[in-house]
Amino acid sequence: MTNLFRLFAYLRKFASFMSFALIFLAISVVLNLTQPKLIEWAIDSGITAGIVRNLVVGGVGIFLLGIVGNLANLVSGYLFIRSGQGMAHELRGSMFRKVVSFSFINFDKWRTGELMVRLNSDVNTVRMFVRMGLFMIAQSVVMIIGSVIFMFHTDVRLASIMALLMGGTLAFSITIVSFLRPLFLKMRAKLDDLNNTLQENLAGAKVVRAFNRQSFEKEKFELKNRGFYMMAVKIGYFFSIVLPFMLFIGNFAITLILWVGGTEIIQNYHAGTTGFTLGQLIAFNNYAMMAIFPLIMLGMVLNFISMASASAERIFQVLKEKPGISMPENPVLPEKIRGKIEFDGISFGYGEGEDAVQDVNLTIAPGEKIGIIGGTGSGKSSLASLIPRLYDPRKGIIRIDGVDIREYNPIELRKKIGIVLQDPILFSGGIRQNILYGNPEGGESVAEWAAGIAQAMPFIDEKGWDSSIGERGTHLSGGQRQRVAIARALASKPAILILDDVTSSLDLETERNVTKGIYEKLDGMTVLIISQKIQTIKMSDRIIVMDKGRISGIGTHDTLIQDNEIYRKIAETQDEFIH
Ligand SMILES: Nc1ncnc2c1ncn2[C@@H]1O[C@H](COP(=O)(O)OP(=O)(O)O)[C@@H](O)[C@H]1O
Ligand SMILES: [Mg+2]
Structure with a gap:
């Protein structure tokens, strides 16, 4: 995790991009959050009250908010991409400069394929994390907090039920992630292995043929290939649990809201009292979805965090590698060497x-x-x-x-x-x-x-x-x-x-x-x-x-x-x- 924070040092150059990206994201989320309130208003004071003008105003309002909100989202996404790609560019550059500074001692330790995976694949993972991960985390967090506030504002009893459900879901996500992180590290190591084998094989292609060892090499590669594949399947298994579970929670939430909110409206109707309205029920349902789905996203994003922190760790291992040859503090410049x-x-x-x-x-x-x-x-x-x-x-x-x-x-x-x-x-x-x-x-x-x-x-x-x-x-x-x-x-x-x-x-x-x-x-x-x-x-x-x-x-x-x-x-x- 600390490695992930160290990545932000490489994002510093893009601080202004990132801040604008977050501002635009916040605008888009806030505009999205006001939609259900407009829907509530259009239903309760338009449809239920029978006033067409309110319905039209509500409808047009929702449409305009949608346009502006999505435009802001687009700008924000673009800025996140710029920052992510920019950071990847810096990271690759730093790593390459590091590798160039390696002396023979360092190369005795590092394998070529491994360095290649770290420079390519691992950098890509952290780039994706900035692009998708940070974007989704920021969006989800603002969205969840906003919807929870609006939910409590709409109906406290229903909101409390939802809060409990959401807490459980989040705990589940975090548990899954803690399982996944070590698996991601292992998968990367398998990928290193696979690449080393491939790299050595390509470099020594002629020797392999001269000694007729193709079938031996095929088997060796297959072994590494299978190792990687099994690891990826294992991780995929965990991944496949997450989404259906989260979607089920979402469905369950809708059922609860309809049941609890619906019975209240029916009771009010029979008793002839006013209270919880149909518009409020629909608005609440929207907010609940706005809270649950980002939570699902957050669950996925947490995986991104574990992948990215595994990759960040591997990147910093390269960047932290001590040069095998120390540099003197006040180096003497050999001007003209006579050669003794x-x-x-x-x-x-x-x-x-x-x-x-x-x-x-x-x-x-x-x-x-x-x-x-x-x-x-x-x-x-x-x-x-x-x-x-x-x-x-x-x-x-x-x-x-x-x-x-x-x-x-x-x-x-x-x-x-x-x-x-x-x-x-x-x-x-x-x-x-x-x-x-x-x-x-x-x-x-x-x-x-x-x-x-x-x-x-x-x-x-x-x-x-x-x-x-x-x-x-x-x-x-x-x-x-x-x-x-x-x-x-x-x-x-x-x-x-x-x-x-x-x-x-x-x-x-x-x-x-x-x-x-x-x-x-x-x-x-x-x-x-x-x-x-x-x-x-x-x-x-x-x-x-x-x-x-x-x-x-x-x-x-x-x-x-x-x-x-x-x-x-x-x-x-x-x-x-x-x-
Ligand atoms: N990069 C290396 N890592 C570990 N041992 C090495 C390495 N290079 C050479 N050696 C070992 O050092 C010893 C001397 O090797 P070397 O200097 O290459 O001998 P020569 O050049 O006289 O044939 C040998 O025992 C060899 O196995
Ligand atoms: Mg020699």
Whole structure:
């Protein structure tokens, strides 16, 4: 519930819309409420008294009130829609900005499908709540209070009976709602699950087919699909009780009013006394309907409240997510980075897991070309990811140019560090657009320079700079994707370049040319090349051998072959390097 109130912060911008919406709504309700009184007057002083003029005046009055009242209702509805859509727009924007600010740690926690449901479906639910829910609540409450006042004004005894009935109905609605809220939360979680499965399946569509796992995936999806369906049916069951029950209460009320009010009129008629009139009975009946039906609506709206508060909770969970990387209070702007990197007693692990990197002490000189080698899972990628603060270490300090990297503005820091991840993700669009992704102003010369070093020119010449590369770059081969990704990192002209096993799909000659270009043409740029292959890193100024998260040796190719057991073993398996 508190989350629902926090939503109002997002409605603040639309406060004037909302106030006018409420004013117009009040006008429309008040005009509606005066109708039965006019009907009473038209019957008692027109029909019963036999005066045609009063009947005509009453009739025309009811008609005009109807027109004005409904116009006011229309304006109010429009303003509610504006506010609801406006709030949804703000919420989606805030959530997206939040997700963009997520670091790797946050993404390790959140699943894609789940975020998509929250940004789409949950935002829609709270929007509907503003549009329908608030509108209906305001309308119902004013309507109910107004009709109760008029009922008591018309006949106290009948009004008391109605008040009792209404109290019971409201209690029933509230009970149902308290049952429904947890169910709505569960249904949303099922929807998350369903979407995650779908999202993963679509993203991995080719793998699924390559392994002929369609039927397995179908079953997996069916399981989630059924889970969602069963939950929705359960909720539907509760929903289906509400309306008939409420309508029955309405019918019961009419019967009571006719019976109690009618017998009184008949008694008066036989006794020849005046008292409760036919006009009053009809007016009272109208008021009773005006009170009961909003009550039914209120029952439905209370469901809206439970749905919306469930969704609001899920929205604020995203908005409240703490960024995995803290922002320094007085960030240092890295102006010109020379590229000296120091690892000082670094240990790091994921979540609660064991250390993936342990006790690393290492100083890399500006412009130095470093190779990192080691078996899979030895912590190479983890170590590299610490430099641009994709993750923060558990222990120790990393300094760049002598400054603790936590003191830099992380966004500015990352602009100076080009990192190409193991699994390069490209965006749909042209090759040029992808290469200039981090440096859109770079222009032709930068794109060509970067593509040249990355050995991407041969296939770019063939395909053209602006040919579409498909979603996530699927129209390119693995090796071509890797080269575009390398060029993309180079095009930002970083001070530090990190290549994480990104030459694995290249043929030997292309790979040799890429590394040669990087080592020879990037004077002054600090470069870390991670690879499982000795030939890729052989020419490095220094090679770091990683083993089980620790540095097992540092040296050149020649010294490591001499005195590092692990390095020698790797070299032996890649036999062309045995002299
Ligand atoms: N995002 C992650 N969450 C949890 N554990 C991870 C994650 N990434 C890597 N690991 C674990 O950290 C260890 C080191 O992995 P990594 O640095 O990727 O090794 P390498 O790059 O040398 O193959 C491995 O045990 C791996 O399972
Ligand atoms: Mg790796």
